[in-house]
Amino acid sequence: DTEVTQTPKHLVMGMTNKKSLKCEQHMGHRAMYWYKQKAKKPPELMFVYSYEKLSINESVPSRFSPECPNSSLLNLHLHALQPEDSALYLCASSQDIFSSGGGTEAFFGQGTRLTVV
Amino acid sequence: ELKVEQNPLFLSMQEGKNYTIYCNYSTTSDRLYWYRQDPGKSLESLFVLLSNGAVKQEGRLMASLDTKARLSTLHITAAVHDLSATYFCAVEYGGATNKLIFGTGTLLAVQP
Numbered sequence: 001d002t003e004v005t006q007t008p009k010h011l012v013m014g015m016t017n018k019k020s021l022k023c024e025q026h027m028g029h030r031a032m033y034w035y036k037q038k039a040k041k042p043p044e045l046m047f048v049y050s051y052e053k054l055s056i057n058e059s060v061p062s063r064f065s066p067e068c069p070n071s072s073l074l075n076l077h078l079h080a081l082q083p084e085d086s087a088l089y090l091c092a093s094s095q096d097i098f099s100s101g102g103g104t105e106a107f108f109g110q111g112t113r114l115t116v117v
Numbered sequence: 118e119l120k121v122e123q124n125p126l127f128l129s130m131q132e133g134k135n136y137t138i139y140c141n142y143s144t145t146s147d148r149l150y151w152y153r154q155d156p157g158k159s160l161e162s163l164f165v166l167l168s169n170g171a172v173k174q175e176g177r178l179m180a181s182l183d184t185k186a187r188l189s190t191l192h193i194t195a196a197v198h199d200l201s202a203t204y205f206c207a208v209e210y211g212g213a214t215n216k217l218i219f220g221t222g223t224l225l226a227v228q229p
Binding site for chain 2: 041042043044048106109
């Protein structure tokens with residue numbers, strides 16, 4: 001099973017709302033990621049969790065708050081977003097993030113298409 | 118800061134033709150991945166290249182990695198319409214704590 005499940009698939013939220021994106025994987029992967037993708041652009045890394053600890057924050061604004069409750073779950077809490085934050089948010093997981101013989105092939109979820117109004 | 122560039126950004130080709138997409142990156146890495154993305158969809162892993170000289174083939178697609186030249190290629194043989202999608206290369210970067218940096222993407226449109 002190489003599935004990463006994201007919910008919801010679509011989300012429309014106002015600039016004063018608080019919402020959360022959820023991501024789940026059952027592949028036993030110890031690294032999980034949030035990426036943001038604008039239309040016709042490559043995915044941009046936001047956060048990396050390794051063994052449930054935040055390992056990388058790519059200078060993301062604090063209105064985005066990640067959380068990793070356990071090794072299978074990753075959340076992204078959203079608060080006071082701006083219209084320019086509208087994008088496809090992709091969750092991914094990989095075996096781990098450390099240099100290893102197997103590399104760190106990432107498996108992506110279907111994404112949440114977020115619209116901020 | 119690692120930069121990953123793909124060439125071309127847009128490729129329109131006829132069915133049955135061959136073509137190559139190039140992925141250049143700016144700093145040392147010996148791990149590179151190719152992904153496919155259909156419009157409005159997620160990313161599908163195509164190839165994992167983990168060493169200099171690695172070559173992988175799946176159907177009409179073949180990927181290779183030259184770490185000395187910092188170059189990967191994705192070769193398309195006898196294109197078919199089903200291959201129409203955006204293709205991204207992604208370079209593993211960062212030393213002990215690795216992360217994937219994606220290339221600019223190549224939008225491939227295969228015309229009948």
